[in-house]
Amino acid sequence: LEADLLMLQPCRLHPRKNIELSIRVIKALQDKGLYARLLLTGAHDPHEKNSIEYYYELKKLSEQLHVERDILILEEYFSEGGKDLKGGSIIVRDFYLIADLLFIPSLQEGFGIPLLEAGMLKVPIVCSDIPSFKEIGKENVQYFSLTDSPDEIADKILAFISKLNSHKIFHHIIQNYMWDNIYHKMLLPLLEKVSERHPHFHSKHASDTYSNP
Template identity: 35%
Template sequence: MRFGLIHYTFPPVVGGVEFVALGQAVQFAEHGHPVRMIGGAGRSDHPGVECRVLAELGPDWPRFQAAARELASGRAGSAFKAYQAELESTLRREIADLDAVLAHNVMTMHFNPALTAALWNLAQETASQTAWYFWAHDLVLAHPDYPRPDVRRHPWSLYARVHPTAHYVTISEFRRRQLSKELRIPPSQIRLVPDGIDARAHLEADPEVWRLFLEESLADQDLVLLFPTRVVRRKNLALAVHVTGSLKRLGKKAKLLITGAPDAHNPSSVAYFEEVRELIRRENLQAEVLFVADRFRVGFRQLCALYRLADALIMTSRQEGFGLPLLEAGVHHAAVICPRVAPFTDILGSDGIFFPPNEKPERIARRILRAFDSHGLQGARRHFKRVLREYSWVRIWEKHLSTLALRPRSWQILPAKTGSAELLNTGENDASNSNGDPKNGKHPDGRPPMEGSPARRARRRAGRAQLRTRPASRR
């Protein structure tokens, strides 16, 4: 399938919708579906993602400005109609070869009403060959920063009407309830697809680290322990293995990631490595204890990414001259589990999860679990893992976007009938599906507009200008 994404702007313009739209585009492209992003600004460096910048969509376009002035006077007249017709002609060519179009925010926000009207018509005109999805991140009808438009008049009526052939998508249950109320349709007719995040980019994880994260389901673990060490006897790897086994017996899902490999030139290192391997086999912990070096070479970048994915650093060394990993853990906000010995106590003060040097593995495991609960570490880590598990683009693709790409008709929930399905090309009053009295330009609680990126502020200024209509009593 060929997908089109439409929004006012795309990255490198900074904005939440911009990031989400690009994330969706990349997912479609990476799974073999070419994408065309269509907006007033943007750029794409991703294979399979084309960015079409149309000056006609920007606030500097002469017809945009003429239409805005006309709307500010209270009506959609000849300037608005000319601009809408121009957009329809341009966009008709841009979407001609697309199988599906995702219109982000442009059908529920007021920054370019002529664009809303043009897409409304095109979605109806091309419904037999192109699937349309109106993606609602924000709603002008329920937005605290803007006066509510008079939905009895065109084009504002479009924001309160259900399109006869398009399908509505929102980003949260809260937004779904809002849109359901404003459009007067059941929530079940609105699909929910949460925003995603490029977790790999935020974690700066190299491909091999990210592959490990996915293959080992690290986001599903109760505890991920990192032991960055060479395989030598004084590091006491066996104790870390036994602690991991105790966590497993206590009903916890745990992984121990050991970064180092044996020194091939040191017979004692190789012998100790085999001892630890045998212990892992004997305790049936092959799935819980991983030698990362078996999969890839752990350099500085990979080590940093592993720290960011781990819940805690564990060090079970019998003795150390300093303990550099404790500093690394501090930089990465990782908890530290280690014996209460110098120099660890000198570095950590009272901020480690300490255990007596000769304590039994099960007692250490229980100590770790108590410490995580009492220190409040679990809540933050649970949220971290929930984000990775539910909101990374990998998960959004698997749970949502893949079905749109592979079975698009499974997404299509027919909207409720709303009467006439004629194309919209007039500026006449339209009271269909009106929801309440207009606020006539007054904000309900008097709050000032929120600040944002320059592009977002420009869109807001344009939107406010186009919402300055005459009071209903004067029309």
């Protein structure tokens, strides 16, 4: 998970989540010299044709933009066939702790629960300026318009994080001093429990991913 900027998008793979924009923003950030990566925690629905097609569209787009190694879809490491895991909320909460910011470009949302979760854990938030997000975030988050280009959004992200001194020291400590402790004391035991409960869990793949980002 090593990166200059790790963006977390905790959502299912659904068109209204606007994940294609997230991928394009990752590319724009990299073009500006920042090694950014995107972590997607949700799965696609294997029983819904649109969800399956959307998943493959996202994979194709990331390959076309040459960022496929930097779009990390959690289900590819933890399950097969879009199958949800028990205790998934615990896993997502742990990833909030190592994310540099929450990125939510949704086209529409009934209620922005991820904004509440990120706020409670003091994770910086960058999101679309839809009404439900503005109701929660008020003036405490960085908004962008859905009409903004990926390049414009990338500029807003860079300007936003440059002002976050607390974010800089937190990221430095996590990356350089605490990752081994987090992995061995928190994530590894959790992954082992998931592996015991779910025979399709890719334990070796996941272990390699977390121990050698």
